[in-house]
Amino acid sequence: MQSAKTEYDAVVVGSGPNGLAAAILMQQQGLSVLLLEGKDTIGGGLRSAALTLPGYVHDVCSAVHPLAAGSPFFQTLPLPDFGLQYIYPTLSAAHPFDNGKTVTLQRSVTDTARSLGADEQAYIKLVQPIIDDWPLVAADVLGPLHFPAHPLAFARFGWKALSASSILSNRFKTPEAKALLAGMAAHAIEPLTAHGTSGFALVLLAMGHLRGWPIPKGGSQNIANALAAYFVSLGGKIETGTYIASLDQLPSAKAVLFDITPRQLLQIAGHRFSSIYKWQLERYRYGMGVYKLDWALAGPIPFRSQECRSAGTVHLGNSMAEIAATEQQTYDGNHPERPFVLLAQPSLFDDTRSPQGKHTAWAYCHVPNGSQKNMTEQIENQVERFAPGFKDVILARHNMDTTQMEDHNPNYIGGDIGGGSNGIGQLFTRPALRLSPYKTSTKGIYICSSSTPPGGGVHGMCGYHSAKQALKDIFNISVPKII
Numbered sequence: 001m002q003s004a005k006t007e008y009d010a011v012v013v014g015s016g017p018n019g020l021a022a023a024i025l026m027q028q029q030g031l032s033v034l035l036l037e038g039k040d041t042i043g044g045g046l047r048s049a050a051l052t053l054p055g056y057v058h059d060v061c062s063a064v065h066p067l068a069a070g071s072p073f074f075q076t077l078p079l080p081d082f083g084l085q086y087i088y089p090t091l092s093a094a095h096p097f098d099n100g101k102t103v104t105l106q107r108s109v110t111d112t113a114r115s116l117g118a119d120e121q122a123y124i125k126l127v128q129p130i131i132d133d134w135p136l137v138a139a140d141v142l143g144p145l146h147f148p149a150h151p152l153a154f155a156r157f158g159w160k161a162l163s164a165s166s167i168l169s170n171r172f173k174t175p176e177a178k179a180l181l182a183g184m185a186a187h188a189i190e191p192l193t194a195h196g197t198s199g200f201a202l203v204l205l206a207m208g209h210l211r212g213w214p215i216p217k218g219g220s221q222n223i224a225n226a227l228a229a230y231f232v233s234l235g236g237k238i239e240t241g242t243y244i245a246s247l248d249q250l251p252s253a254k255a256v257l258f259d260i261t262p263r264q265l266l267q268i269a270g271h272r273f274s275s276i277y278k279w280q281l282e283r284y285r286y287g288m289g290v291y292k293l294d295w296a297l298a299g300p301i302p303f304r305s306q307e308c309r310s311a312g313t314v315h316l317g318n319s320m321a322e323i324a325a326t327e328q329q330t331y332d333g334n335h336p337e338r339p340f341v342l343l344a345q346p347s348l349f350d351d352t353r354s355p356q357g358k359h360t361a362w363a364y365c366h367v368p369n370g371s372q373k374n375m376t377e378q379i380e381n382q383v384e385r386f387a388p389g390f391k392d393v394i395l396a397r398h399n400m401d402t403t404q405m406e407d408h409n410p411n412y413i414g415g416d417i418g419g420g421s422n423g424i425g426q427l428f429t430r431p432a433l434r435l436s437p438y439k440t441s442t443k444g445i446y447i448c449s450s451s452t453p454p455g456g457g458v459h460g461m462c463g464y465h466s467a468k469q470a471l472k473d474i475f476n477i478s479v480p481k482i483i
């Protein structure tokens, strides 16, 4: 890899949003970059496919994109020129209750707050400062651990974000506001008593107000396609169907960036790492898995509440107590009968997803890592609970347990879709405590996946920071600051 003459300046292994972001940043600097993907299609967690019936397009993994729309790096790219169009559902998210009430995440802070009744002011007091401070803290939240550029703003954000959502929820009096927070915090895929879960909730809420929770027209695949088309337009090269199991398979390059998780990296390059770095990666922890369902539907989901029928995303878990209990049970290795379900209904807002008059829906729940249990009935019962008659509109379904998730994408170890546990112990030091988390112990080998800061989600910022580090170390190129 260190020879003066190489086939490529850089090779990126894995074409998820982070691999694509890394490849683009390096190609933008005029380097020659090859992007290798193990599967036959690009995109990693951005793939869409006809999983059920002809004419229905489903997002196999990610579906809703506040993080992509708000990504400081993606926002610098001309992605609309390469076919990416975001659609903004009428309501970003809805959270229904057994008693018929529903709370919603809307673009406007005041409208959202108003739906929380007695907690209207408490919501504004909690969320408005995060929105106001976002331009000051974004670089710190969306990057590696470092001394914050704006310490006061970061401290204001940090003391709320680092708390457990079960504690932060004490700011609210009403069960509705507590549950709204719990549903957002559960995206952390950790028990709600875990420190740092509030950060997930606050960022998702803030993004909802700052950017909305859009879906890409035609499916998440179109984010990957736009990124890839832009990369190729710059002169980048992509090869699919090339699964990398050994460094020997790679063409010569000055830098190799891996959009994969520590376990795979150890298998591929472990023999090149220092014993201490290997030891660190071996201790990397993976989080809960997911069980995923996609449906082709004869009509829209017949939610009892009008708000749910107008929302891109629906959180099905009723109260905070119920969500907290089921997430804890799952974390402890059990399969709750009424799991917290995250559901998206893209075809309500995007008529390219299904035949006319028909619909698609996407949902998953958390399960213990490596679980083999079929959770179809539990998930469908949860939907039916808030949408009586749902089962009658199902035309076809596609299910994926943790093994099938990992078959689809080898990064989903045991069904973990976050690239590793979001526990506070490794949230900021993923994959290992180092000056730069993107550098391995071997010169020229980098990790750029969601197993690095800022972690899971479609934002490309792990890839951006990793490529920035490689550009500095290997090519002596500094890229202008974007945040």
Ligand SMILES: Cc1cc2nc3c(=O)[nH]c(=O)nc-3n(C[C@H](O)[C@H](O)[C@H](O)COP(=O)(O)OP(=O)(O)OC[C@H]3O[C@@H](n4cnc5c(N)ncnc54)[C@H](O)[C@@H]3O)c2cc1C
Pocket (backbone or CB within 6 Å): 013, 014, 015, 016, 017, 018, 019, 020, 036, 037, 038, 039, 042, 043, 044, 045, 046, 060, 061, 062, 063, 064, 065, 066, 067, 068, 242, 243, 244, 245, 259, 260, 264, 290, 292, 364, 408, 409, 410, 411, 412, 417, 418, 419, 448, 449, 450, 451, 455, 456, 457, 458, 459, 462
């Ligand atoms: C069910 C589900 C729902 C989700 N919902 C959302 C959502 O709504 N919004 C959101 O922002 N995020 C969501 N996510 C998370 C998001 O998809 C991931 O965090 C994101 O895709 C991680 O990006 P990445 O580039 O790090 O890795 P990935 O997207 O996982 O990409 C890694 C790529 O590397 C390839 N690869 C792996 N090993 C090798 C190898 N040895 N050789 C060659 N290629 C290899 C894989 O095939 C894959 O293409 C969801 C994920 C899942 C599974």
